[in-house]
Amino acid sequence: MIKIISVVGARPNFMKIAPFVHAIHASNARRRDPIDHLLVHTGQHYDEEMSRAFFQDLGIPEPAINLEVGSGSHAEQVGHTMIAFEKVLRKEKPDWVVVVGDVNATLACSVTAKKEGARLCHIEAGLRSRDMSMPEEINRLVTDRLSDLLLTPDRLSSENLRNEGVPEENIVFVGNIMIDTLDVNREKAASLNIEGICAANRITEAISDPSIIPRSGYALMTLHRPSNVDDRAILSSLVNFVCREVAVQMPLIWPIHPRSEKRLKQFGLWDTVIATRNLVMLKPIGYLEMLRLNMDARVLLTDSGGLQEECTVLGTPCLTFRWNTERPITLKENGGLSMLVGNEVDRIRQGFKWALATDRKAVRPELWDGQAATRCLQAVMDAAQRMN
Numbered sequence: 001m002i003k004i005i006s007v008v009g010a011r012p013n014f015m016k017i018a019p020f021v022h023a024i025h026a027s028n029a030r031r032r033d034p035i036d037h038l039l040v041h042t043g044q045h046y047d048e049e050m051s052r053a054f055f056q057d058l059g060i061p062e063p064a065i066n067l068e069v070g071s072g073s074h075a076e077q078v079g080h081t082m083i084a085f086e087k088v089l090r091k092e093k094p095d096w097v098v099v100v101g102d103v104n105a106t107l108a109c110s111v112t113a114k115k116e117g118a119r120l121c122h123i124e125a126g127l128r129s130r131d132m133s134m135p136e137e138i139n140r141l142v143t144d145r146l147s148d149l150l151l152t153p154d155r156l157s158s159e160n161l162r163n164e165g166v167p168e169e170n171i172v173f174v175g176n177i178m179i180d181t182l183d184v185n186r187e188k189a190a191s192l193n194i195e196g197i198c199a200a201n202r203i204t205e206a207i208s209d210p211s212i213i214p215r216s217g218y219a220l221m222t223l224h225r226p227s228n229v230d231d232r233a234i235l236s237s238l239v240n241f242v243c244r245e246v247a248v249q250m251p252l253i254w255p256i257h258p259r260s261e262k263r264l265k266q267f268g269l270w271d272t273v274i275a276t277r278n279l280v281m282l283k284p285i286g287y288l289e290m291l292r293l294n295m296d297a298r299v300l301l302t303d304s305g306g307l308q309e310e311c312t313v314l315g316t317p318c319l320t321f322r323w324n325t326e327r328p329i330t331l332k333e334n335g336g337l338s339m340l341v342g343n344e345v346d347r348i349r350q351g352f353k354w355a356l357a358t359d360r361k362a363v364r365p366e367l368w369d370g371q372a373a374t375r376c377l378q379a380v381m382d383a384a385q386r387m388n
């Protein structure tokens with residue numbers, strides 16, 4: 001019997017692990033020799049809205065173990081996770097550890113798994129922004145360097161790994177597992193009511209009235225990258241732009257990340273934001289709610305990686321507040337719908353004009369077909385046999 005531990009830590013991990021866990025359950029229902037599987041949550045994200053809500057929305061079973069690591073500096077997060085995860089590995093002795101994405105939990109558990117002699121599989125391998133100031137890029141490089149099996153979402157990522165000398169037999173192009181989650185949940189999300197989502201999640205101090213939200217023709221924004229929200233001058237210029245140039249043209253919905261809320265308050269920008277009439281400030285919202293809002297947004301303003309991909313498949317023009325991306329397949333020059341606008345207002349303004357002049361157009365890159373999780377599990381089982 002093969003024993004697998006899969007790991008999640010932070011919000012963007014949950015939509016990637018859900019289909020993998022479901023694929024294991026489906027496979028176990030058919031097997032004589034079931035996979036022994038444990039889900040470990042490192043606890044990097046712990047707020048109800050940042051964690052538990054996603055388990056509920058996506059039908060992920062309660063994690064077998066929660067390391068409850070919580071927030072802290074990167075070294076604190078990674079260090080505490082490694083110490084706690086090492087104990088789990090020594091007790092459980094899995095054959096394989098499966099990690100997803102690029103957050104601190106991914107890095108910490110990869111290093112620990114390898115040191116404890118488990119085989120390591122990385123789902124969403126090979127993405128490269130080539131920007132070493134991003135913590136996620138460091139996490140990706142280390143995780144991929146240590147992984148025995150590297151499952152990639154697109155051919156460009158496989159090529160990146162080949163160029164770094166990863167042996168061909170360790171790379172499997174499986175497609176984008178997050179799109180499995182999108183496909184499964186699309187119908188359920190479509191039944192939600194936009195005004196209802198805004199009313200239920202609004203930050204009550206904000207003066208905006210959620211009933212201003214039309215069925216479509218609104219802008220949707222998320223911001224959380226340290227490069228955008230941790231610098232007072234940059235965050236001020238972004239806030240000024242969206243309040244004075246976006247929210248005057250159309251309603252703007254902004255579900256706020258805890259990091260960004262803290263910074264807005266610290267930099268004295270909170271009062272401006274909540275006093276903007278057309279800007280509907282929301283608490284962090286669940287997966288289905290975000291999917292619903294994205295489906296009818298006129299434009300999405302974001303610095304998230306995953307949302308660039310979801311916009312591609314849903315057909316929402318997306319302005320990405322970054323100078324580079326590890327997901328070039330989503331860019332408009334490569335057939336997607338995302339435009340890199342950095343965090344300079346002139347460029348964002350140009351991008352905003354482009355987005356308003358661009359019609360929705362859904363695009364499906366190769367193997368973003370809703371079946372990636374089955375291919376991931378098959379790849380793990382094949383590799384387990386080959387590397388036995």
Ligand code: UD1
Pocket residue numbers: 010011012044045046047048050051071072102103104105135136224257258259262
């Ligand atoms: C992390 C990931 C990032 C991902 C993002 C999605 C890393 C290096 N970064 O960034 O790649 O895009 O998650 O959200 O792993 N906080 C809470 N409650 C929570 C979680 C966080 O209040 O449940 C606050 C804390 O003040 C914390 C801060 O948010 O210090 C940042 O959290 P952290 O997990 O360190 O990084 P994120 O910015 O969320």
